[in-house]
Amino acid sequence: MNEVTASIKKIAVVLFLAISLPAYAGDPYWLEGRDDTKYEIDVYRSESCGCCKTWITHLKEHNFVVRDHVLSDVTPLKEQLGVPKQGYSCHTAKINGKVIEGHVPAQDIKKVLSNADIKLLTVPGMVSGSPGMDMPGAPKHDFKVYSVDSKGEVGVFSEYANY
Numbered sequence: 001m002n003e004v005t006a007s008i009k010k011i012a013v014v015l016f017l018a019i020s021l022p023a024y025a026g027d028p029y030w031l032e033g034r035d036d037t038k039y040e041i042d043v044y045r046s047e048s049c050g051c052c053k054t055w056i057t058h059l060k061e062h063n064f065v066v067r068d069h070v071l072s073d074v075t076p077l078k079e080q081l082g083v084p085k086q087g088y089s090c091h092t093a094k095i096n097g098k099v100i101e102g103h104v105p106a107q108d109i110k111k112v113l114s115n116a117d118i119k120l121l122t123v124p125g126m127v128s129g130s131p132g133m134d135m136p137g138a139p140k141h142d143f144k145v146y147s148v149d150s151k152g153e154v155g156v157f158s159e160y161a162n163y
Contacts, residue, residue: 027163029163030061030105030107032107034061035062037110038065039095039109039113040064041067042066042093043091044069044093046074049090049091052091055103056068057132058132064106074091083122087101087102087146088124089124090102095109096113099120100120101124102124103127103131104122104131112157118147118150123145123146127143142160142162144160145158
């Protein structure tokens with residue numbers, strides 16, 4: 001085998017690995033709870049937001065079928081869907097009549113689907129370490145996923161500390 005053929009084979013192996021490995025290099029913690037169930041979700045985001053795209057990848061790793069809607073301004077949709085201003089983040093999603101705001105872990109979205117009383121989950125802001133904000137080397141900050149029920153009452157749906 002000559003040097004050119006050997007180089008071509010090395011390039012082919014590198015390309016194969018690059019294509020075969022998952023595109024998302026986030027924290028493996030967020031892969032827990034994956035299953036084969038398909039979930040359809042609509043995500044609304046601005047075109048320029050990179051972490052929104054990474055959160056979408058996180059959802060896809062959990063078998064969510066994502067309909068990605070790029071908007072010039074997501075704020076009017078947040079207002080229309082009743083997202084409280086203190087709960088705002090960079091993207092908004094809708095699934096089975098529920099609203100998901102921000103970097104909510106896929107595991108929590110799956111859990112809330114069976115809770116008829118909760119209408120909204122939110123992770124306010126852009127918490128470092130949360131799904132989509134868990135780039136290599138990023139610090140892992142504690143955070144809470146808040147819920148809003150049909151009466152408008154806010155509660156803590158889940159907490160992530162020392163994960």
